Amino acid sequence: MKxxxxxxxxxxxxxxxxxxxxxxxxxDTDVFLxxxxxxxxxxxxxxxVNITNRPGYDNQPSFTPDGKSILxxxxxDGQQTDIYQYIIASKKTQQLTHTPEAEYSPLVTPDGKSFSxxxxxxxxxxxxxxVAGSGQPASLLAMPQLIGYHxxxxxxxxxxxxxxxxxxxxxxxxxxxxxxxxKLEENVGRSLHKVPGKQAIxxxxxxxxxxxxxxxxxxxxxxxxxxxxxxxGSQDYAWLPDGRLLMAQSAKLYLxxxxxxKRWHQVADFSKQxxxxxxxxxxxxxxxxxxxxxxx
Numbered sequence: 001m002k003x004x005x006x007x008x009x010x011x012x013x014x015x016x017x018x019x020x021x022x023x024x025x026x027x028d029t030d031v032f033l034x035x036x037x038x039x040x041x042x043x044x045x046x047x048x049v050n051i052t053n054r055p056g057y058d059n060q061p062s063f064t065p066d067g068k069s070i071l072x073x074x075x076x077d078g079q080q081t082d083i084y085q086y087i088i089a090s091k092k093t094q095q096l097t098h099t100p101e102a103e104y105s106p107l108v109t110p111d112g113k114s115f116s117x118x119x120x121x122x123x124x125x126x127x128x129x130x131v132a133g134s135g136q137p138a139s140l141l142a143m144p145q146l147i148g149y150h151x152x153x154x155x156x157x158x159x160x161x162x163x164x165x166x167x168x169x170x171x172x173x174x175x176x177x178x179x180x181x182x183k184l185e186e187n188v189g190r191s192l193h194k195v196p197g198k199q200a201i202x203x204x205x206x207x208x209x210x211x212x213x214x215x216x217x218x219x220x221x222x223x224x225x226x227x228x229x230x231x232x233g234s235q236d237y238a239w240l241p242d243g244r245l246l247m248a249q250s251a252k253l254y255l256x257x258x259x260x261x262k263r264w265h266q267v268a269d270f271s272k273q274x275x276x277x278x279x280x281x282x283x284x285x286x287x288x289x290x291x292x293x294x295x296x
Contacts, residue, residue: 027057028057028295029057029294030050030051030058030293031052031061031072031086031292031293032049032275032292034049034289036288038241038242038244042265043253051091056074057075058075058084059072059293060072060104060293061282061291061292062282063283064085069086069087069088070088071107073106080099082097082102083106097117099137101119102119102121103117103126104119105118107152109127110154114135116128118150123148124139124140125140125147126139127139127140142179143174143181144164145163146162146163146164147160147161148160148190152194153201156175159174159184160181160192161192169190171184185205187205188203188204188206189212190236191204191237193239194239195243196240196243197243202239203215210232212229214227215227227245231248234248236281238281241286242287243258245258246283246290247281248279249278250276250278251271252270253268253278275295275296276295279292280293
């Protein structure tokens with residue numbers, strides 16, 4: 001399968017394209033969900049349940065603020081990607097977007113009434129109502145660069161990972177109300193997160209093809225610091241509400257406490273469940289559920 005330059009950029013931003021290598025098409029991935037219970041010296045992990053369990057691309061999970069459902073990106077029936085919602089209690093899935101354009105990277109906005117997505121070939125940010133019929137989709141932010149990922153900081157401030165005409169992605173501070181953007185980093189990965197209990201945003205900075213560092217930027221002071229080196233070959237991580245980091249490598253899950261631990265500690269191995277290549281991680285607001293993306 002051949003891809004245009006712009007399509008390769010889109011695939012790169014979504015983690016589906018390795019620069020210098022041939023893309024083999026959209027991967028077959030599923031979204032998993034499990035209960036977790038943070039403990040003083042570790043993490044109690046339940047059974048990983050495949051909540052999509054179908055051929056095709058299901059990816060980029062994020063929890064709603066009430067922790068009762070998960071938004072995720074899905075490609076079905078050979079069409080463009082749309083956003084779906086999985087209701088944890090009922091175990092039912094509903095489609096939230098159904099448009100001619102592709103939508104990626106869903107996140108509930110700070111007001112809790114809508115969700116933001118990266119949309120279309122232009123890769124601009126858009127807002128969609130979280131409840132059907134409660135509003136109309138609207139453009140949030142258009143940049144000269146192609147937006148790959150974003151994270152909300154305040155109701156009118158977010159950080160985006162974007163690139164102009166070719167990788168790498170830079171990190172930008174953006175204000176949708178004024179359309180102003182300020183570049184903060186030259187090269188970042190796709191994992192952007194608010195740091196629990198701090199006025200800070202964390203992000204991943206690639207050092208080489210297999211090595212990266214997890215850093216945080218304190219939004220009030222502008223101070224930047226390195227927290228730890230990421231696990232080799234891994235791009236994704238997530239925060240527990242108590243300020244500890246989760247990261248995966250292959251089928252194993254690791255834990256790290258900044259300022260205390262010296263290295264990552266393994267807390268789970270899902271290989272016996274047939275799970276392979278864990279990537280995207282998301283933790284519920286109360287820290288009682290973990291979702292990740294993997295092959296099975």
